Amino acid sequence: MTEPELVVHFTEQDAARELRADVRAGLTDRPKWLPPKWLYDARGSELFERITALPEYYQTRAEHGILSRHAVDVAELTGAGTLVELGSGSSEKTRLLLDALRKTATLRRFVPLDVSESALRQAITAIAVDYPELPVRGIVGDFTTELAAVPAGSGRLVAFLGGTIGNFPPAERARFLVAVRAALRPGEWLLLGTDLVKDPDRLVRAYDDAQGVTAEFDRNVLRVLNRELRAGFDPDAFAHVARWDAEQEWIEMRLRASRAMRVPIEELGLTVELAAGEEIRTEVSAKFRRTRVEGELADAGFELTRWWLDDAGDFALSLATAV
Numbered sequence: 001m002t003e004p005e006l007v008v009h010f011t012e013q014d015a016a017r018e019l020r021a022d023v024r025a026g027l028t029d030r031p032k033w034l035p036p037k038w039l040y041d042a043r044g045s046e047l048f049e050r051i052t053a054l055p056e057y058y059q060t061r062a063e064h065g066i067l068s069r070h071a072v073d074v075a076e077l078t079g080a081g082t083l084v085e086l087g088s089g090s091s092e093k094t095r096l097l098l099d100a101l102r103k104t105a106t107l108r109r110f111v112p113l114d115v116s117e118s119a120l121r122q123a124i125t126a127i128a129v130d131y132p133e134l135p136v137r138g139i140v141g142d143f144t145t146e147l148a149a150v151p152a153g154s155g156r157l158v159a160f161l162g163g164t165i166g167n168f169p170p171a172e173r174a175r176f177l178v179a180v181r182a183a184l185r186p187g188e189w190l191l192l193g194t195d196l197v198k199d200p201d202r203l204v205r206a207y208d209d210a211q212g213v214t215a216e217f218d219r220n221v222l223r224v225l226n227r228e229l230r231a232g233f234d235p236d237a238f239a240h241v242a243r244w245d246a247e248q249e250w251i252e253m254r255l256r257a258s259r260a261m262r263v264p265i266e267e268l269g270l271t272v273e274l275a276a277g278e279e280i281r282t283e284v285s286a287k288f289r290r291t292r293v294e295g296e297l298a299d300a301g302f303e304l305t306r307w308w309l310d311d312a313g314d315f316a317l318s319l320a321t322a323v
Contacts, residue, residue, distance in 0.1 A: 001128055001129065001132035002128065002132065002133065002134065002135050002136070003128070004124040004125060004127070004128040004136040004137070004138060005135075005136065005137045005138065006117075006120065006121060006124065006137075006138045006140065007137065007138070007139050007140065007149065008117060008140040008141075009139060009140060009141035009146050009149050010115055010117075010140050010141045010142055010146065011117075011140075012117075015115070016228070018142075019038060019228055019229070020229065020267065020268060022034065022035050022038065023038075023225060023229060023265065023268065024268055024270065026280075027265075027270070027272045027280070028270070028272075031278075031279065031280075031281065032272075032274075032278070032279070032280040032281070033280060033281040033282070034221055034280060034281070034282050036167050036253075036282060036283035036284075037115065038221050038224050038225075039217060039218070039220055039221045039224075039282065039283070040116075041220070041224050042118075043220055043223070044217060044220045044221070044224070045119070047213060047216055047217040047220060048217060050213050051209070051213050051214055051217060054209045054211065054213060054214075055209075056205045056206045056209045056210070057206050057209065058206065058312075058314050058315070059162070059163050059195050059206070059314070059315055060162070062310035062312065062314045062315035063093060063161060063162065063163070063193050063310070063315050063317065064092065064093055064096075065310045065311065066308050066309070066310050066315065066316075066317045067093050067096045067097065067317065068096060069308075070306075070308050070317065071096040071097050071099070071100035072100045072103065072104075073306070073308075074097065074100060074157070074191060074319060075097070075100035075101045075103065075104040075106070076104055077305070077306065077319065078155065078157045078189045078319070079104065079106045079155055080101055080106060080107065080155050080156065080157035080189065081106055081107065081108045081109070081153055081154050081155040081156070082107075082108060082109045082110075082111060082151070082153040082154075082155065082156040082157070083097060083098065083101060083107060083109075083110050083111070083156075083157050083159065084111045084112075084113065084150050084156055084157065084158045084159065085110075085111070085112045085113065085158075085159045085160075085161075086113050086114075086143040086158065086159070086160045086164075087112075087113075087114060087143070087160070087161065087162065087164060091161075093161055093162075094112075094127075094159070094161075095130070097159060097191075098110065098127075098131060098134070102131070102134075106155065107134065108135070108153070109134070109135045109136075109137065109151075109153065110127060110131070110134055110135070110136045110137075111136075111137050111138075111139060111150055111151065112124060112127075112136075112138050112139070113138075113139040113140075113141055113143050113146065113147075113149075113150065114138070114139075114140065114141075114143075115140070115141065115142050115143070116140075117140045120138045120139075120140055121138070123138070124136045124138040137151065143160075144172075144175075144176055144179070145179075147179050147180060147182070147183040148183060150183055152185075155187075155188065155189075156184060156185075156188045156189070157188070157189040157190075157191060158180055158183075158184065158188075158189065158190050158191070159191045160180075160190070160191070160192050160193065161191070161192075161193040162193055163193050163194055163195040163285070163315070164193075165192060165193070165194060165286075166194065166195060166250065166284070166285045166286035166287065166288070167283060167284065167285060167286075168286075169284060169286075170286075173286075173296065174296065174299065174300065177296060177297065177299075177300035177302070178300045178301070180300070181300045181301040181302060181322055184322040185322065186322050186323060187321060187322065188321070188322050189319065189320065189321055189322070190297075190302055190318075190319075190320045190321075190322070191317065191318070191319055191320075192293070192297075192317070192318045192320065193315065193316070193317055193318075194287075194288040194293055194315070194316050194317075194318065195285070195287050195288065195314070195315055196287055196288055196289065196309075196313065196314060196315060196316055197249055197287040197288065197289055198287070198314060200244040200246070203244055203251055203287065204242050204243070204244055204251065206251075207242035207251050207253055207285065208240065208241075208242035212240075214240065214242070214253075215239075215240030218240045218253050218255060218282055218283075219235040219236075219238055219240065219255065220235075221255075221282055222235045222238065222255070223235055225265065228267075229265050229266070229267040229268060230265070230266035230267050231263060231264065231265040231266070231267075232263050232264045232265075232266075233263055234261075237257065237258050237259060237261065238255040238256060238257060238258065238280075239255070239256045239258060240253070240254075240255065240256075241253070241254040241255070241256050241279065242254075248284075248286070249286060249287050249288075249289075250284045250285055250286040250287060251283075251284070251285045251287070252281055252283070252284050253281070253282050253283040253284075253285075254279040254280060254281050254282065255279065255280045255282055256277060256278070256279045257274040257275065257276060257277065257278050257279070258276070259276050260273075260274065260275050260276045261273075261274050262274075288316070290307060290316070293307075293316065293318055294307075294318075297318070297320045301322060301323055302320035302321065302322055302323065303320060303321050303323045304318055304319075304320050305319050305320060305321055306318070306319040
């Protein structure tokens with residue numbers, strides 16, 4: 001077995017500094033907000049895995065279905081020598097791509113990039129066991145800023161799956177796509193998963209499930225702040241809200257204070273005041289149409305070459321080439 005390599009560009013100290021900066025900026029702003037990445041500590045990641053199996057949450061199943069049918073097409077069209085995955089490196093969807101690329105005998109290296117060192121270490125160990133002949137180089141880093149750390153090589157394919165691109169507001173999304181393009185050479189590839197615009201009631205149910213798992217996931221960010229910053233939030237005093245914004249065409253997740261409160265955040269020397277009914281936005285999840293995806297890719301320097309849908313037309317997988 002080839003021993004996997006782990007390169008750390010984003011340390012626990014970096015994460016702590018970033019958390020402090022984000023919380024100070026977001027909770028002193030009007031309206032208040034927190035970045036969605038802080039939902040995902042170990043408990044948050046566990047809850048999200050439960051969400052992906054809920055009947056209301058179709059995205060993971062839809063994307064898996066597309067990849068089951070078209071991973072070989074991706075491999076044959078790209079002839080990729082290096083697969084770069086932004087996010088988890090051990091999911092079943094990743095393995096569909098690895099298996100397809102192994103069949104075409106082009107794959108020479110797998111490079112997963114993730115902000116969590118512990119999650120990435122576990123992922124690359126599992127991949128190394130199941131693909132013993134494949135060199136694996138994990139990079140611990142924020143994929144919005146560390147794309148330059150991706151090693152150069154011929155025929156790289158960057159996979160950004162799960163609809164995570166929708167968590168970026170438009171300006172951030174544009175900067176991210178430009179950064180991906182800057183990291184690639186002409187003729188290299190981006191495989192992008194996007195959730196599509198559909199019935200708003202169905203979208204809201206996907207982010208506010210009947211079992212309350214998503215609500216618990218949303219409130220988990222307050223537990224992260226309590227633990228990491230010695231904050232004094234009572235998570236049970238906040239209601240989870242999922243709302244469709246028809247103008248922006250995105251779902252917003254918010255935490256609504258059930259009463260007026262003053263919350264100390266000791267590590268920041270800050271007290272946050274919330275009125276009864278005041279909300280903290282914790283996530284946006286943009287939904288897309290083909291014209292929007294194609295236009296944003298073109299603005300960043302990509303050409304859309306394939307557009308694949310699941311059977312229900314809920315989700316799209318786009319294969320684009322850097323021009």
